[in-house]
Amino acid sequence: MNTEITIQQASPKEWDKITWLWPLEKQAEAQIRNEKKFKQISTGERIVILAEILDKVIGVVQLELVHPNPEMADGKTTAHIDGLRVDQKYRNQGIGKRLMAEVEKIAKEKGFRKIVLGFSKGLTHEFLSKFYSEQGYHFWKEKDDNMTSIFTKDISKL
Ligand SMILES: CC(C)(COP(=O)(O)OP(=O)(O)OC[C@H]1O[C@@H](n2cnc3c(N)ncnc32)[C@H](O)[C@@H]1OP(=O)(O)O)[C@@H](O)C(=O)NCCC(=O)NCCS
Numbered sequence: 001m002n003t004e005i006t007i008q009q010a011s012p013k014e015w016d017k018i019t020w021l022w023p024l025e026k027q028a029e030a031q032i033r034n035e036k037k038f039k040q041i042s043t044g045e046r047i048v049i050l051a052e053i054l055d056k057v058i059g060v061v062q063l064e065l066v067h068p069n070p071e072m073a074d075g076k077t078t079a080h081i082d083g084l085r086v087d088q089k090y091r092n093q094g095i096g097k098r099l100m101a102e103v104e105k106i107a108k109e110k111g112f113r114k115i116v117l118g119f120s121k122g123l124t125h126e127f128l129s130k131f132y133s134e135q136g137y138h139f140w141k142e143k144d145d146n147m148t149s150i151f152t153k154d155i156s157k158l
Helices: 012-017 024-042 095-109 125-133
Strands: 005-009 046-053 056-064 078-086 114-120 138-142 148-154
Touching: 005 095, 012 024, 012 046, 024 046, 046 095, 056 095, 078 095, 114 125, 125 148
Parallel strands: 078 114
Antiparallel strands: 005 046, 046 056, 056 078, 114 148, 138 148
């Protein structure tokens, strides 16, 4: 059987395809959030990239082009990576890194020079610091709440 993983941009109507990537108890909340976020694909404020295997979504990453805080995304030079997630069963097979490489390529093609992303200081902080550092990101600052680390990468020279 051909089990090739495809990476492609999502359309707004595909918003409910990613719900199952969250643990059961978080799916209702994720559903509401994702429906709202996918609407921003139509307005050009967001790009969503899906990793699929046999038409089933197994990973997602989102690029926010405009953010209320222009330090995070200003629609011109800085874009914000939001919502990278790979299904538990498919982790550690390079899918997360493939999604990151694809989203950076698209951001660069659109003329963005800098990517910003944040992750919380929870249990996975050390792993995520390493994961993003390996891909050229570096620590920029802590968010005001002091619960989130902001990392950034210059993609202008990719
Ligand atoms: C972060 C995440 C997307 C990575 O996806 P993935 O497909 O497993 O990523 P990859 O397979 O491309 O790379 C994983 C890397 O982390 C390493 N790794 C995996 N689990 C690890 C762990 N517990 N501790 C340390 N390193 C670990 C792997 O060895 C691999 O590194 P390598 O390529 O040098 O071998 C995935 O873990 C995930 O969905 N986590 C939950 C959601 C999340 O935290 N998202 C980030 C929000 S900012």
